[in-house]
Amino acid sequence: xxxxxxxxxxxxxxxxxxxxxxxxxxxxxxxxxxxxxxxxxxxxxxxxxxxxxxxxxxxxxxxxxxxxxxxxxxxxxxxxxxxxxxxxxxxxxxxxxxxxxxxxxxxxxxxxxxxxxxxxxxxxxxxxxxxxxxxxxxxxxxxxxxxxxxxxxxxxxxxxxxxxxxxxxxxxxxxxxxxxxxxxxxxxxxxxxxxxxxxxxxxxxxxxxxxxxxxxxxxxxxxxxxxxxxxxxxxxxxxxxxxxxxxxxxxxxxxxxxxxxxxxxxxxxxxxxxxxxxxxxxxxxxxxxxxxxxxxxxxxxxxxxxxxxxxxxxxxxxxxxxxxxxxxxxxxxxxxxxxxxxxxxxxxxxxxxxxxxxxxxxxxxxxxxxxxxxxxxxxxxxxxxxxxxxxxxxxxxxxxxxxxxxxxxxxxxxxxxxxxxxxxxxxxxxxxxxxxxxxxxxxxxxxxxxxxxxxxxxxxxxxxxxxxxxxxxxxxxxxxxxxxxxxxxxxxxxxxxxxxxxxxxxxxxxxxxxxxxxxxxxxxxxxxxxxxxxxxxxxxxxxxxxxxxxxxxxxxxxxxxxxxxxxxxxxxxxxxxxxxxxxxxxxxxxxxxxxxxxxxxxxxxxxxxxxxxxxxxxxxxxxxxxxxxxxxxxxxxxxxxxxxxxxxxxxxxxxxxxxxxxxxxxxxxxx
Numbered sequence: 001x002x003x004x005x006x007x008x009x010x011x012x013x014x015x016x017x018x019x020x021x022x023x024x025x026x027x028x029x030x031x032x033x034x035x036x037x038x039x040x041x042x043x044x045x046x047x048x049x050x051x052x053x054x055x056x057x058x059x060x061x062x063x064x065x066x067x068x069x070x071x072x073x074x075x076x077x078x079x080x081x082x083x084x085x086x087x088x089x090x091x092x093x094x095x096x097x098x099x100x101x102x103x104x105x106x107x108x109x110x111x112x113x114x115x116x117x118x119x120x121x122x123x124x125x126x127x128x129x130x131x132x133x134x135x136x137x138x139x140x141x142x143x144x145x146x147x148x149x150x151x152x153x154x155x156x157x158x159x160x161x162x163x164x165x166x167x168x169x170x171x172x173x174x175x176x177x178x179x180x181x182x183x184x185x186x187x188x189x190x191x192x193x194x195x196x197x198x199x200x201x202x203x204x205x206x207x208x209x210x211x212x213x214x215x216x217x218x219x220x221x222x223x224x225x226x227x228x229x230x231x232x233x234x235x236x237x238x239x240x241x242x243x244x245x246x247x248x249x250x251x252x253x254x255x256x257x258x259x260x261x262x263x264x265x266x267x268x269x270x271x272x273x274x275x276x277x278x279x280x281x282x283x284x285x286x287x288x289x290x291x292x293x294x295x296x297x298x299x300x301x302x303x304x305x306x307x308x309x310x311x312x313x314x315x316x317x318x319x320x321x322x323x324x325x326x327x328x329x330x331x332x333x334x335x336x337x338x339x340x341x342x343x344x345x346x347x348x349x350x351x352x353x354x355x356x357x358x359x360x361x362x363x364x365x366x367x368x369x370x371x372x373x374x375x376x377x378x379x380x381x382x383x384x385x386x387x388x389x390x391x392x393x394x395x396x397x398x399x400x401x402x403x404x405x406x407x408x409x410x411x412x413x414x415x416x417x418x419x420x421x422x423x424x425x426x427x428x429x430x431x432x433x434x435x436x437x438x439x440x441x442x443x444x445x446x447x448x449x450x451x452x453x454x455x456x457x458x459x460x461x462x463x464x465x466x467x468x469x470x471x472x473x474x475x476x477x478x479x480x481x482x483x484x485x486x487x488x489x490x491x492x493x494x495x496x497x498x499x500x501x502x503x504x505x506x507x508x509x510x511x512x513x514x515x516x517x518x519x520x521x522x523x524x525x526x527x528x529x530x531x532x533x534x535x536x537x538x539x540x541x542x543x544x545x546x547x548x549x550x551x552x553x554x555x556x557x558x559x560x561x562x563x564x565x566x567x568x569x570x571x572x573x574x575x576x577x578x579x580x581x582x583x584x585x586x587x588x589x590x591x592x593x594x595x596x597x598x599x600x601x602x603x604x605x606x607x608x609x610x611x612x613x614x615x616x617x618x619x620x621x622x623x624x625x626x627x628x629x630x631x632x633x634x635x636x637x638x639x640x641x642x643x644x645x646x647x648x649x650x651x652x653x654x655x656x657x658x659x660x661x662x663x664x665x666x667x668x669x670x671x
Contacts, residue, residue: 020190022053023056047546056072057082073160080162091129105175105497108140115177164179175497193537226247226251244318252659262326263327265296288343322412326416335429349361391437420453453484463512465512500527508539514559553593556590605634609632620671633660641670642669645666646666
């Protein structure tokens with residue numbers, strides 16, 4: 001007797017398989033479903049091949065003349081079956097005569113997540129292998145109301161079978177967000193990982209959590225740095241300061257850098273309350289309290305001096321690794337069409353513009369004035385130019401302030417987060433963001449330019465990132481200093497199947513962005529859903545080529561990557577010391593990995609920096625790295641002696657974690 005999958009939920013635990021490297025689509029490669037599978041599997045690092053592969057997909061309607069699928073699954077193949085077919089039936093997934101229309105679905109790992117398909121699809125109700133049969137399937141996804149099965153699978157031997165009721169759609173995330181997670185549950189191990197993600201962090205969402213628990217969890221998810229909402233700590237407060245020191249310490253012990261994320265011209269709640277005379281004004285001459293930000297008039301020299309003192313005090317009180325000057329421009333996303341949000345209209349800005357042009361900019365919003373922007377565009381055009389230049393001047397001023405702090409804290413990194421205005425060119429007019437004026441600052445100052453994905457394009461797919469990268473490459477030679485920020489939030493546009501990016505959509509965004517930019521950041525740590533964390537580092541890994549031949553693996557990457565590997569390894573024929581028992585960390589370029597007989601006497605198991613080279617030496621390890629902030633190096637056993645750039649050194653150690661200097665250096669460590 002066969003039972004419908006509907007309503008049957010089995011929690012199974014299966015052993016982890018070896019790394020899964022390749023996939024092959026049996027069917028029309030140009031079909032929408034095939035493109036979807038390619039996007040899904042590529043997003044977590046699998047490589048497409050035209051021959052037999054670790055993962056085999058039988059597309060709906062594809063012929064499956066091969067008769068040994070059962071044996072191949074027994075010996076390690078992960079077989080993906082779409083819809084109903086004799087092959088699916090042979091594995092226990094049989095279509096009944098009943099059909100249903102599917103548009104709202106439930107994934108059992110996140111049952112509260114609303115998953116809505118843009119178009120309803122009619123599918124049969126399927127049965128699964130009965131309880132007591134050799135293949136006991138796990139149900140992953142079902143239709144929300146009638147509970148009909150949509151995604152299920154089981155392990156057999158060292159392989160597995162995953163069945164889906166319908167193709168995933170042309171983008172890969174159109175219908176079933178969590179297909180990568182289902183494959184991981186069935187034994188798929190993604191082959192590569194990155195350990196260089198940045199994430200924004202707001203302690204208001206984590207005020208009561210166990211930081212010693214969360215910090216290793218973040219690092220395991222590939223997070224290299226937290227950019228912490230520093231406005232909560234602007235003024236000294238014993239309880240808040242103790243929390244932040246604990247956070248920084250927990251992060252450092254787990255190889256995570258911590259940046260002070262500053263949102264000028266928002267300073268802090270207390271600063272707003274204490275200084276009403278310095279509050280920014282909108283075009284309605286109201287105090288500029290816009291959403292959560294309470295904006296201050298930094299054009300005013302007294303206000304600037306006081307905020308500068310506050311910033312220095314904030315940086316001095318804590319052991320930061322860097323400072324992020326974020327969103328230092330003006331409101332609003334509707335531009336001058338929304339005077340209730342349009343800034344800056346404080347008295348200092350108005351006086352400066354009037355001195356230069358003879359125009360009080362408040363007249364531009366007065367319907368009775370001959371300069372009213374709806375009847376005369378000239379004055380507004382001049383003010384928008386002035387406003388963009390003012391944003392550039394303020395960015396330069398605050399970069400100079402951080403560089404002055406660097407004189408006493410030379411290890412500090414600096415990031416400038418700036419909304420994209422190359423892809424969405426309306427940003428200059430709306431908020432004063434003008435990359436063409438800001439990027440030249442890279443010629444005089446050392447900072448990372450973090451491009452923020454504007455809300456207006458959050459509904460577009462991952463292919464926007466190569467386009468954004470190309471537009472910035474056209475306006476700066478310093479593409480090595482560019483980074484991209486992915487906003488993982490609920491979007492205001494009509495988007496499917498989920499309002500917030502998760503699963504395959506999030507992985508595709510990360511994967512394409514990582515191939516286009518040297519650095520990827522995520523906004524924000526708390527918005528990344530729990531099912532996404534295990535595969536996050538694999539999605540962020542950028543590998544150009546990977547080929548396996550017997551026990552050997554060739555990996556080519558532009559930025560360096562971690563390759564899943566069991567046991568000691570040789571890299572390019574030499575014992576390799578930058579590895580753990582499960583990961584071999586590679587420098588940029590093309591490298592050959594193969595098994596080694598013994599592991600090195602000293603291993604570097606994690607490095608929060610760009611690895612340039614490494615070698616095992618008698619009694620220790622030598623490696624070269626580059627880092628824009630202090631580097632954090634985690635050794636398998638604590639070294640007893642260090643040299644940095646050939647000179648004896650005594651770096652700060654936190655257990656097995658060693659804090660190394662900012663910049664480009666060669667480290668020699670002895671056991």
